[in-house]
Ligand SMILES: Nc1ncnc2c1ncn2[C@@H]1O[C@H](COP(=O)(O)OP(=O)(O)OP(=O)(O)O)[C@@H](O)[C@H]1O
């Protein structure tokens with residue numbers, strides 16, 4: 001379904017609103033409302049989001065300038081085209097300074113007007129795109145690259161493409177690092193909404209009080225620090241896809257508000273009174289077992305049903321080990337600066353043996369580390385630092401350290417610290433952070449294990 005652009009025409013002369021509506025509708029597939037005075041316009045703006053407003057300057061009581069100011073505050077992405085008489089030219093220029101997109105003067109040439117409207121729509125898209133970009137959660141990890149040839153993975157991808165085309169809400173389930181975010185992008189890109197925004201919200205990383213205002217926006221002054229009116233992400237996503245990542249982490253009060261929104265498409269900004277409506281397709285993802293969360297009383301059952309019209313379950317990487325070589329090649333290509341490094345058969349064997357609790361993300365990090373740690377053109381087993389258990393296996397067999405070829409925990413710790421230090425180019429602060437210990441503890445361990453530390457770029 002292509003989105004119909006929403007236009008509002010405001011003029012106190014009914015013949016003009018009628019004419020503009022008819023002419024514009026003839027020229028383009030717009031959804032056009034009309035208002036005969038400023039108050040009526042503001043009422044409509046409170047309940048609907050317009051792409052473009054055509055606004056007469058001179059109207060009794062609430063003037064076009066008042067409506068323009070109201071729009072600036074309450075619907076900043078909406079573009080305003082002022083309708084003027086030739087004599088109003090000076091005022092028209094003033095309105096541009098006040099934030100109007102453009103002005104047209106009577107008599108209107110329908111085609112010219114339509115061209116201005118469609119430029120205003122493009123401008124609004126740019127404004128929205130900027131909002132979407134600001135929403136840093138939207139970084140796409142290596143665009144559409146979804147690697148996997150195993151039957152189980154291909155099945156998931158082909159099912160995803162099928163359901164993407166529908167308007168159904170989709171819940172993506174899978175363990176951490178299995179590719180839920182990539183699948184959400186695939187859904188959007190394969191859907192009829194692909195030219196509209198995809199807005200991602202990471203529900204786990206936003207504190208609960210803020211989540212509601214991120215999602216639904218807030219009115220100026222609704223809480224401390226709410227200096228300006230802010231549009232909610234649901235508005236930014238209007239016409240497109242709203243991706244609720246880590247949806248299992250939403251608090252109960254926000255769950256209730258989300259449910260109301262999903263049922264009606266209506267929401268209210270924090271501190272606002274008017275109810276607004278948008279059209280979004282919701283895709284959500286979680287690594288939690290939501291039925292279990294429902295059972296434990298932490299997640300609303302009715303919300304689960306809403307979100308989960310169709311569900312997609314992503315497999316663990318250990319269930320599709322045949323994809324590991326492909327993924328490794330892909331990451332080697334993508335992450336090598338110049339010529340892609342290769343991987344030795346021994347190192348590959350090690351990767352195939354591993355259980356991958358962190359799934360594809362863990363593999364990606366291991367390869368990234370391997371590229372940095374390997375001296376030559378080939379990534380060898382010793383360049384792969386994975387989970388310590390595996391490290392001990394491989395080290396044990398090749399270096400014959402300790403009893404029975406196994407390492408003691410301390411030896412293991414020493415090796416691991418050295419690797420992480422090297423990985424972080426001897427930056428101790430970063431290393432401590434990665435290891436989850438304080439820089440002081442790291443310092444003590446370096447002393448204790450007599451780790452020879454290379455020179456770091458950091459100043460200590
Ligand atoms: N099939 C795949 N092909 C290529 N890269 C993949 C694939 N699956 C996952 N990745 C990569 O692995 C990393 C993790 O993927 P993603 O963020 O989509 O996982 P997730 O399921 O959302 O994880 P989490 O639950 O931790 O948020 C990303 O860098 C992604 O690019």
Ligand SMILES: [Mg+2]
Nearest residue numbers: 180181245285
């Ligand atoms: Mg994710």
